[in-house]
Amino acid sequence: MGPDTHIRVLPDVVANQIAAGEVVERPASVLKELIENAVDAGATRIEVEVAAGGRKLVAVRDNGGGMDRDDALLCVERHATSKIRDVRDIEAVRTLGFRGEALAAIAAVSRFRLVTATRDGAGTELEISGGRMEAVRETGAPRGTSVEVRDLFFNVPARRKFLRSHQTEVFHLRAAFILQALAHPGTAMALKNDGRAIYALGPADDVMVRVREIFGADYAAHLRPARHGAAGVAVRGCVGVPSFSRADRGEQYLFVNGRPTGAPLIGHAIREGYRTLLPGDRHPCVFLFVETDPGQVDINVHPAKKEVRFRQPGEVRDAVIAAIAAALGSPAAAAGRAPAPAPAPPAADAGPRLQIVDLPYGRAFQYPRRPIRDLAATDAAVPGPFEETGIESAGTGPAAAPSPSSPDAGRTSPSPASISPPSPWSWCRVLGQVGGLYVVLETEDGYVLMDPHAGHERVLFERFMADIDGEAVPSQSLLLPQTVALPPRDAQRVRGCLDLLRRMGFGVSEFGGDTFVVDAMPAYFSGADAAPILGELAAAAEEGGRSAGEGRGREEAVARAACRAAVRSRDRLTLEEIERLVVELAQAAMPYTCPHGRPTLVFTSFRELSRRFGRG
Amino acid sequence: MKFKIAKNVLFAALQRVQNVVAARTTLPILSNVLLNAEKGRISLCTTDLEVSVKCSAEASVQKQGATTLPARRLASIVRELPDKPIAIEVDDKNIATLECNSSYFKIIGMSEDEFPPMSMPEGQYTYALDQGRLKDMLGKTVYAASTDETRHVLNGALLNFKGNKLSVVATDGRRLALVEHEMEVPREAETEVVLPTKALAELMHTLSEQGTVKVRSDGNKIAFEFDDVIVTSKVIEGTYPNYRQVIPGPAEQRVTVERETLLAALKRVSLVTTDKANAARLTFTNNSIVVSTTSPDVGEARETVPVKYTGKDITVAFNPEYVMDPLRTLTCDEIYIEITDDLSPGVIKCETPFLYVLMPMRVT
Known part of the structure; x- marks a missing residue:
C-alpha cells in the first residue's frame, strides 16, 4: 500500500497552526492581537516588552478585568471568545476582536504563558508549548492579564525563515505599537525593546497629545484638530497642514470605531479633502477617528481586519471631507505656521488671506507677493542689465550653448504641443511676473511663461548630478550641527541610506533613537534648513531603491528630493537671480521640465498670437 | 492742516x-x-x-x-x-x-x-551709544545673517546687552560674525533681542556718524532714537542659538595677513568658480598663503599671498564669498587668520573686538 490517503479531521494542534498562518504573520501581528485583547478587557494601562525583534519575546501586561480559571482555559481554545455569542452579535461588535482565533493560533506556534486574575491575589497560570497544554496552576498575581509569547514559530521552521532582520521586525513591532497607541489615547501604554524603554505614554484625553508624545512637538505643530459630526457619523482627530505633506501615505492613520483599519473609501475622501491643496504625488498626514453605529460597518471583510466596509459610504465620505475642510479652513489652521514672510495682513482681511499661507511651497501663492523689483522704477533699466548679464552666453553668439543639446531635449519633451520651439531661445528678456509666480519672457519668436521654482530645480539637479558623477560634491560644514528628530518610518529609511547620503555631501550620522545629527550639507543647499530636507530624502531614497534597484536611481531620487526641498525654501528671488536662472536653464540638458516632470516653460509663438487675434 | x-x-x-x-x-x-x-x-x-x-x-x-x-x-x-x-x-x-x-x-x-499707530516699547532702561559705533557694529555683522526664511530666528542680528558690553551677532549656520563694544549695562537692564534684517538695513540707512542713539526694548519691540528720527521694529521671536558654543578654542596656527591683498587675491581666483558655492582652497605653507580655485568647466586660478608663516602645511577649503564678506567690511590694514586643520572652523580676527568663525567645505 502507498501512503495513507484517507480523508481525516485534522487534530486541533494542526488546525490551529494553519489558522496561525492567517492571524500571525510576524511578531508584530502577535503584538497587535495581544494589545487588542488587553484593550477589550478594559485595561487603563498596558505594558509591552519585546526582545530580539519579537522572536524571543513578545509580552503584554494589562490591568484589565482578567479571567477566572475556566475562562482562562477556554480562551486558548479555537473559536472561544467572550466577545460574541451568536452570529447576530457580529453585526454589532463593539470590541476589537471577536473571532476567538487569536490566542489559540498564537499558542500553537510559540511557547506561551498566560497569567490572569480577576482581582489582586489569586490567579491562574497557563503554559502552552506549540499548542500543547504543559501546565495549569494557581498562582499569586495582580488583577489583569499578562501574556508572554516566547520563541515564536519555534515549531514552524518555514515561518521562521520568513522573519526579516532584527531591525526590520523591531520596526514593525514599533509600528504596530504606535498604531494601537494612537487608537487608544486614553490608555497608558509603554514599550520596552531589549530592556530599553522606547515609549512611556501617559493617558491622554486627546489624540493630539498622544501624537505629540510619539512624533514630537515639531511634528504636532503642523497638525490641526479636525472634528465633524453629522448623520450618525462622527469624525475627529487631527490633520496635517498641506505644506507638511509626505511622498507616501505612510502617515495616514485611520480608525473606525477605535479600530485601526483602512478603507479605500476614506482614502478617497482624504484625497478629495486635500484635492486643491496638494499636488497628486503628495499625501497629507492624518490621524482620523471615524465613529459610527457598529451596525453600519462590516469589519468581517479581512481576516486581520485591515479593511472595513460601510453600509452608508456617502455619509462617511462627506463627514471626512467636511472634517478636513473645517480643520484647514479655520483661522487656527493658518496661525500656527512658523515663518510668515510677508507682514501679517490686518485683521479685517485675515480670513481668506490666511488660508493661502498654508498652501505648500512651490505652488502659486508662496512666491513673492511683492514684485521681483519695482517695475515702474526699473522699466528703462531692464534691457540694459540683461545684455550685460550675458544672455549672449545663452546663445546670441553663433555657437550657442543650448543648440547642441536641443534636438535631444526636444525629443524627450513630454508635451511638444505646448513646448514647440526646438531650442529655448537665442535671445530673450524678462518682461515681468504674473500670478505672483510665473516669469514672463519674450524671445525671438514668441513669449514664454517660466515657473522659476521648477526651472531652478532643474538647474540645481543637473549640476548636483554632474558633481555626483564626478564624485566631487562640495560639502559645507555647519557651525552648529543640527539635530533632526524624524518619525519612526523616516528614521528607518534614513538609517538605510546613510552611506549614500554621505557620498552625496550630507554629513549625517545617527544620534540615538530616531534622531540624527547633520553637520554638513551639500554646498548647493547650504542656505537651507536640514530638517525638512532629511524627511524628504528618506522617502525618496526608499522609492528610488525600489524602482531602480541600482545606485544611480537612488542617487537621482535623493537629488530630486533635495533640489525640491532646497528650492521650496526660496520664496523670494531678485531680478538678477531670475536672469541668471534663465541663462542657466537655457544651458541645461533638459530645460523643459523639472526633475519631477512638471513643465518649466510654456511657450506661445507670435504666430499663434497672430492667429488668435485674427491677423492670419 | x-x-x-x-x-x-x-x-x-x-x-x-x-x-x-x-x-x-x-x-x-x-x-x-x-x-x-x-x-x-x-x-x-x-x-x-x-x-x-x-x-x-x-x-x-x-x-x-x-x-x-x-x-x-x-x-x-x-x-x-x-x-x-x-x-x-x-x-x-x-x-x-x-x-x-x-x-x-x-x-x-x-x-x-x-494708518497703523506707531507703538513704542515700554522698556524702563535706555542704553546710550555712539551712532557711528552702532552703525559700524551692524555693518560688520549684518552680511552673515541668514536669508533663508525657514530659519526665522537667524534672519537678523542678535543684540546682546550683557556683562557690561553690547555684543552684536549674526549667523546663517555656516559662518558667524561677532562684534563687541564695552559699555555700562546694569545687571537689571541686561537683555537680548533679535533685530530683523529689514530693521538693520533701515538703521544703517538712517544712522549718522556723530551723535548719540538711545536704544530701548521691552522684549517684543525695540526703538532707536537719534537726531530727529525714531526707528522702531518688532523683534524676531524665538531662541537665538548659543553663539558662544560656536567660538572655537585656541587654534594651532595664527597668521597675520594684509587684508586688501588677501581680498584682491580672493576676488581674482573666484572669477573662475562657476557657482558662488564653489570652494577656494587656502594652503598655508612656508611664508605664504596659496589661494586657488578649480572648476572643471572653466579652468583654474592660483594666487600667492606673502605672510609670515613657518608652521606645518595646512590646506583648507572655504566658500570664497564667506571669506570675502568680512574682509570687505573691515577697515583695518591687517587681519589675523586662525586655523587648525582642514575640518576645523577657521577664525578671522582684527585689532578691534571682532570675531568671525567660518566652517570649511569638505571637498570629496
Whole structure:
C-alpha cells in the first residue's frame, strides 16, 4: 500500500497552526492581537516588552478585568471568545476582536504563558508549548492579564525563515505599537525593546497629545484638530497642514470605531479633502477617528481586519471631507505656521488671506507677493542689465550653448504641443511676473511663461548630478550641527541610506533613537534648513531603491528630493537671480521640465498670437 | 492742516522715511507717509507693520492736523521742485495742495485714521551709544545673517546687552560674525533681542556718524532714537542659538595677513568658480598663503599671498564669498587668520573686538 490517503479531521494542534498562518504573520501581528485583547478587557494601562525583534519575546501586561480559571482555559481554545455569542452579535461588535482565533493560533506556534486574575491575589497560570497544554496552576498575581509569547514559530521552521532582520521586525513591532497607541489615547501604554524603554505614554484625553508624545512637538505643530459630526457619523482627530505633506501615505492613520483599519473609501475622501491643496504625488498626514453605529460597518471583510466596509459610504465620505475642510479652513489652521514672510495682513482681511499661507511651497501663492523689483522704477533699466548679464552666453553668439543639446531635449519633451520651439531661445528678456509666480519672457519668436521654482530645480539637479558623477560634491560644514528628530518610518529609511547620503555631501550620522545629527550639507543647499530636507530624502531614497534597484536611481531620487526641498525654501528671488536662472536653464540638458516632470516653460509663438487675434 | 517748509528739509526727511515703504503692498495705506503738523514741527512716519520710521522737521505750521500721502510720489515731486519754500495745505477730504514758486500740485491722500499707530516699547532702561559705533557694529555683522526664511530666528542680528558690553551677532549656520563694544549695562537692564534684517538695513540707512542713539526694548519691540528720527521694529521671536558654543578654542596656527591683498587675491581666483558655492582652497605653507580655485568647466586660478608663516602645511577649503564678506567690511590694514586643520572652523580676527568663525567645505 502507498501512503495513507484517507480523508481525516485534522487534530486541533494542526488546525490551529494553519489558522496561525492567517492571524500571525510576524511578531508584530502577535503584538497587535495581544494589545487588542488587553484593550477589550478594559485595561487603563498596558505594558509591552519585546526582545530580539519579537522572536524571543513578545509580552503584554494589562490591568484589565482578567479571567477566572475556566475562562482562562477556554480562551486558548479555537473559536472561544467572550466577545460574541451568536452570529447576530457580529453585526454589532463593539470590541476589537471577536473571532476567538487569536490566542489559540498564537499558542500553537510559540511557547506561551498566560497569567490572569480577576482581582489582586489569586490567579491562574497557563503554559502552552506549540499548542500543547504543559501546565495549569494557581498562582499569586495582580488583577489583569499578562501574556508572554516566547520563541515564536519555534515549531514552524518555514515561518521562521520568513522573519526579516532584527531591525526590520523591531520596526514593525514599533509600528504596530504606535498604531494601537494612537487608537487608544486614553490608555497608558509603554514599550520596552531589549530592556530599553522606547515609549512611556501617559493617558491622554486627546489624540493630539498622544501624537505629540510619539512624533514630537515639531511634528504636532503642523497638525490641526479636525472634528465633524453629522448623520450618525462622527469624525475627529487631527490633520496635517498641506505644506507638511509626505511622498507616501505612510502617515495616514485611520480608525473606525477605535479600530485601526483602512478603507479605500476614506482614502478617497482624504484625497478629495486635500484635492486643491496638494499636488497628486503628495499625501497629507492624518490621524482620523471615524465613529459610527457598529451596525453600519462590516469589519468581517479581512481576516486581520485591515479593511472595513460601510453600509452608508456617502455619509462617511462627506463627514471626512467636511472634517478636513473645517480643520484647514479655520483661522487656527493658518496661525500656527512658523515663518510668515510677508507682514501679517490686518485683521479685517485675515480670513481668506490666511488660508493661502498654508498652501505648500512651490505652488502659486508662496512666491513673492511683492514684485521681483519695482517695475515702474526699473522699466528703462531692464534691457540694459540683461545684455550685460550675458544672455549672449545663452546663445546670441553663433555657437550657442543650448543648440547642441536641443534636438535631444526636444525629443524627450513630454508635451511638444505646448513646448514647440526646438531650442529655448537665442535671445530673450524678462518682461515681468504674473500670478505672483510665473516669469514672463519674450524671445525671438514668441513669449514664454517660466515657473522659476521648477526651472531652478532643474538647474540645481543637473549640476548636483554632474558633481555626483564626478564624485566631487562640495560639502559645507555647519557651525552648529543640527539635530533632526524624524518619525519612526523616516528614521528607518534614513538609517538605510546613510552611506549614500554621505557620498552625496550630507554629513549625517545617527544620534540615538530616531534622531540624527547633520553637520554638513551639500554646498548647493547650504542656505537651507536640514530638517525638512532629511524627511524628504528618506522617502525618496526608499522609492528610488525600489524602482531602480541600482545606485544611480537612488542617487537621482535623493537629488530630486533635495533640489525640491532646497528650492521650496526660496520664496523670494531678485531680478538678477531670475536672469541668471534663465541663462542657466537655457544651458541645461533638459530645460523643459523639472526633475519631477512638471513643465518649466510654456511657450506661445507670435504666430499663434497672430492667429488668435485674427491677423492670419 | 497747513504748513510751510523749506524744500531741502522736507526732502531730507522724506528720504529718511521712504525706504520702509513697500513697493507693492496688500494694504494701500502702507505706501503712504503719515504727516503730522504740530507746533513748529511736522513729523513724517512710514511703516511696513514690522519696521516703522518716524522723522520730524522744523516747519512753520499755520494749522495743525494730520493726513497721509503717497510716500514715493511725494518724494519724487519734492525732489524736482526748486529750492524754495513749499506750502502744503490739506482739506478735510485728505486732498493736499502743494505750492512752491510757480508749481502747483493737488495730491489725493488717505485719512490718517487708517494708518497703523506707531507703538513704542515700554522698556524702563535706555542704553546710550555712539551712532557711528552702532552703525559700524551692524555693518560688520549684518552680511552673515541668514536669508533663508525657514530659519526665522537667524534672519537678523542678535543684540546682546550683557556683562557690561553690547555684543552684536549674526549667523546663517555656516559662518558667524561677532562684534563687541564695552559699555555700562546694569545687571537689571541686561537683555537680548533679535533685530530683523529689514530693521538693520533701515538703521544703517538712517544712522549718522556723530551723535548719540538711545536704544530701548521691552522684549517684543525695540526703538532707536537719534537726531530727529525714531526707528522702531518688532523683534524676531524665538531662541537665538548659543553663539558662544560656536567660538572655537585656541587654534594651532595664527597668521597675520594684509587684508586688501588677501581680498584682491580672493576676488581674482573666484572669477573662475562657476557657482558662488564653489570652494577656494587656502594652503598655508612656508611664508605664504596659496589661494586657488578649480572648476572643471572653466579652468583654474592660483594666487600667492606673502605672510609670515613657518608652521606645518595646512590646506583648507572655504566658500570664497564667506571669506570675502568680512574682509570687505573691515577697515583695518591687517587681519589675523586662525586655523587648525582642514575640518576645523577657521577664525578671522582684527585689532578691534571682532570675531568671525567660518566652517570649511569638505571637498570629496
